Amino acid sequence: MKEIEDFLRENKPQVKKDPTFILETRRRLEQVEGIKSEVDRQRHHGRVALIVALCAGLAIGIAAAAIAFFYPVDAQSATEGIVQSIRLFLQNYRQYLLMPIALLAILLGVVLSKKPVQI
Amino acid sequence: MTQERFISQVREQQEPLRRFLLALCNGDAALADDIAQDALVRAYVASGSFLGLSKFSTWLFRIAYNCYIDNCRKAKPEKAPVEEAYNLPGTDTSDKSFRYQQLYQALEKLPEKEKAAIALFYFEDRSIKEISAILDMPAGTVKYQLSMGRNHLKQHIQL
Numbered sequence: 001m002k003e004i005e006d007f008l009r010e011n012k013p014q015v016k017k018d019p020t021f022i023l024e025t026r027r028r029l030e031q032v033e034g035i036k037s038e039v040d041r042q043r044h045h046g047r048v049a050l051i052v053a054l055c056a057g058l059a060i061g062i063a064a065a066a067i068a069f070f071y072p073v074d075a076q077s078a079t080e081g082i083v084q085s086i087r088l089f090l091q092n093y094r095q096y097l098l099m100p101i102a103l104l105a106i107l108l109g110v111v112l113s114k115k116p117v118q119i
Numbered sequence: 120m121t122q123e124r125f126i127s128q129v130r131e132q133q134e135p136l137r138r139f140l141l142a143l144c145n146g147d148a149a150l151a152d153d154i155a156q157d158a159l160v161r162a163y164v165a166s167g168s169f170l171g172l173s174k175f176s177t178w179l180f181r182i183a184y185n186c187y188i189d190n191c192r193k194a195k196p197e198k199a200p201v202e203e204a205y206n207l208p209g210t211d212t213s214d215k216s217f218r219y220q221q222l223y224q225a226l227e228k229l230p231e232k233e234k235a236a237i238a239l240f241y242f243e244d245r246s247i248k249e250i251s252a253i254l255d256m257p258a259g260t261v262k263y264q265l266s267m268g269r270n271h272l273k274q275h276i277q278l
Contacts, residue, residue, distance in 0.1 A: 003278045004269050008241035011218050013146065015137040021152065022130060028160050029122055 120166040129159055132176050135243050136183055142238035143187050143231070146223035154190055158183035173252055180243075180253045184235055191231065225275035233268035236261055 090097070136158070140151035162169075162182045169178055226234050235254055239245040251258045 001269055001273070004273050004276065005241065007218075007222075007276060007278060008237065008272070011215075011222050012242045013138050013141045013219070013222075015134055015141055015151075016148065018152070021133060021137070021155075022126065024156060025129060025133075025159050026122075026126060028156060029125070029163050032160055032163055033122065 120163075120169065122163075125163055125166055128175050129179075132179055135176070136179060139180060139238050139243055140183060140187060142226060142242055143184075143234060145227040146219070150190075154186050155183060157190075158186040161186060174249075177249050177252050180239070180245075181255070184253055187235075188231065221276055225272050228275055229268055229271050232256070233264045233271060236264040237268040237272070240265055 133155070137151055137155050140154050140158075141148055144151040144154070158179070162179055165182070169175070226237070229237065232254065236250055239250045239253060240247075245253070247258050247261050250261045254261065254264075256264075
């Protein structure tokens with residue numbers, strides 16, 4: 001066993017001196033830095049967009065609440081009017097509405113049956 | 120860790136790291152250097168998580184070993200070009216070349232863990248404790264891998 005140990009210690013693999021190795025490493029690290037900064041930039045943009053959306057939502061909410069508070073309407077009569085008009089529309093045109101719904105259902109069935117199964 | 124600091128640490132470790140991977144890749148220098156570069160990129164990306172609990176080199180070697188294992192899993196490595204051993208630097212004599220060829224051919228026949236343990240212990244002079252940390256196995260297992268590796272090498276190397 002001693003011979004094997006001596007053989008291994010005497011015959012360590014030798015690597016060729018390669019000055020380009022560090023240069024290549026540096027080049028790759030620069031690329032990593034580029035990707036990192038791009039990811040950071042996009043993350044920052046995402047954060048800004050989220051804050052803007054939150055602020056806009058808040059402002060619209062406040063505005064809606066203010067309008068509802070300062071200009072109250074008779075909600076019940078307004079809603080009743082809308083519901084009534086929808087009911088009338090459905091009653092008058094139900095024979096025309098059923099046909100596109102049935103066509104859509106058939107189309108959906110055809111599309112789904114032809115769609116390949118993805119695993 | 121800044122890029123410059125990382126590069127300066129890598130500069131010190133590049134030769135042992137490449138040698139370790141060269142042994143794992145059975146003398147395929149191009150593949151070894153490719154894995155080394157991948158390992159360095161991976162190490163740089165993860166350098167924020169390096170807490171200094173182990174030596175930088177131990178940490179780096181562990182990443183390199185994992186990269187090598189990933190590479191083995193991704194694609195079965197091509198037959199190692201053991202003939203490259205003839206063109207090794209500083210191997211002027213054909214006797215030396217023959218011994219390198221013999222070494223790489225024998226290493227090629229070892230299981231990955233035995234090969235890694237042998238390479239770290241005999242080529243890199245790492246302690247059992249360090250090898251244990253790099254290969255993520257208990258010290259007893261490292262000793263067992265070394266013993267098995269020696270036995271296997273003995274069968275393939277004519278002295």
